[in-house]
Ligand SMILES: NC(=O)C1=CN([C@@H]2O[C@H](COP(=O)(O)OP(=O)(O)OC[C@H]3O[C@@H](n4cnc5c(N)ncnc54)[C@H](OP(=O)(O)O)[C@@H]3O)[C@@H](O)[C@H]2O)C=CC1
């Protein structure tokens with residue numbers, strides 16, 4: 001780590017450039033300028049006047065375009081849509097000052113690194129980053145991947161570390177190949193699960209929290225709804241980019257769709273023993289070494305419902321047991337792909353940790369897995385929902401494997417539109433839930449294996 005004196009000197013003389021002043025770019029611009037760095041940013045030139053007004057009181061400087069950012073900056077971060085990274089680096093990359101360090105924030109690093117190698121002058125170093133959380137999450141303690149891909153100047157790496165240190169994140173040093181493999185292992189299947197839940201509800205035109213205490217009621221259901229709606233309140237390109245541009249993600253999303261289909265087939269064929277055997281094998285693989293307390297408990301989860309109903313209001317009714325196909329399929333996918341999710345805690349996003357917590361709860365809370373298998377075979381209350389869910393999982397998988405950004409966008413936005421009226425409320429409750437679960441998880445989940 002550089003000395004305080006050195007950092008003070010850098011703060012007085014160096015400039016950080018941010019190209020793309022969207023959610024993540026703005027988060028970085030504010031954090032860096034609050035920490036005393038000189039920051040210069042741009043977004044699309046056509047929005048310059050509007051943005052100038054919006055950020056009139058900001059500590060950072062706003063300029064018209066990436067050329068103007070590039071010619072002044074000593075470290076440039078491209079915080080733009082993954083699908084456009086190549087085009088945007090081609091446009092502004094050659095304007096980078098001699099000796100500049102360049103990096104980006106896109107969620108999959110292969111296309112970003114390819115663009116940097118192709119369009120940046122050879123005298124630029126490439127040190128890129130990825131904050132493994134959304135823009136509304138407190139950066140402190142969250143994983144931040146730093147990739148030192150090409151450094152010819154001895155101070156570059158130390159400089160980037162010094163800049164990033166104001167985020168107070170947990171810096172993890174990887175190659176871009178390691179990063180892409182690990183983020184596919186953690187994010188691809190998790191997002192596929194929540195995207196598919198949301199699509200299935202939208203297709204059957206169902207707001208699951210409105211069915212009283214009969215269906216979709218209880219702690220696990222609250223997490224499914226809150227996280228799914230949280231994803232749909234974000235921008236489509238974030239999820240499209242990390243799934244479509246990461247080749248390892250395709251295989252995993254396909255496996256998720258296959259697991260959902262195969263488990264569903266066992267359920268409708270009433271093949272209880274086969275279903276049980278398969279899930280117990282997956283349980284042994286994923287949770288076999290688990291010791292200690294579970295991440296989640298009912299009292300935490302019950303608090304975060306969008307539903308206005310309360311089970312105490314109606315003591316005669318009991319929620320119908322769900323087959324939890326979406327959660328069973330994720331653990332089955334990890335097993336089939338040979339992924340030990342605990343291996344990746346060091347690079348985990350908040351949603352991944354919550355998803356792991358929910359899966360852990362389903363498989364390890366005494367009696368719950370048996371009750372779930374029993375419901376899947378003998379109680380068909382969720383069978384139509386499950387059918388719709390399987391179709392959705394397969395649709396997402398094919399959109400991703402055809403690498404079709406336009407269809408991804410249409411599919412995402414049609415679900416988003418369906419849930420639109422609920423998104424602000426869902427985000428508020430989801431934020432509270434995530435905060436509680438994550439503070440709880442510090443004691444319970446191993447950060448590193
Ligand atoms: N949101 C998240 O949870 C996370 C996102 N990421 C990644 O970070 C990157 C940014 O994401 P996020 O901030 O959420 O997305 P945003 O859409 O909010 O930000 C991207 C910004 O870049 C702008 N932009 C597009 N073209 C140019 C250009 N030529 N010059 C300058 N600016 C341009 C966009 O404008 P316009 O909208 O008009 O195109 C937009 O304002 C993405 O690659 C994403 O995958 C990483 C971690 C978390």
Ligand SMILES: O=C(O)C(=O)Cc1ccc(O)cc1
Nearest residue numbers: 107132133134349350351352
């Ligand atoms: O926590 C999650 O999985 C999110 O959905 C937020 C997110 C989205 C994209 C990233 O590259 C990193 C984090």
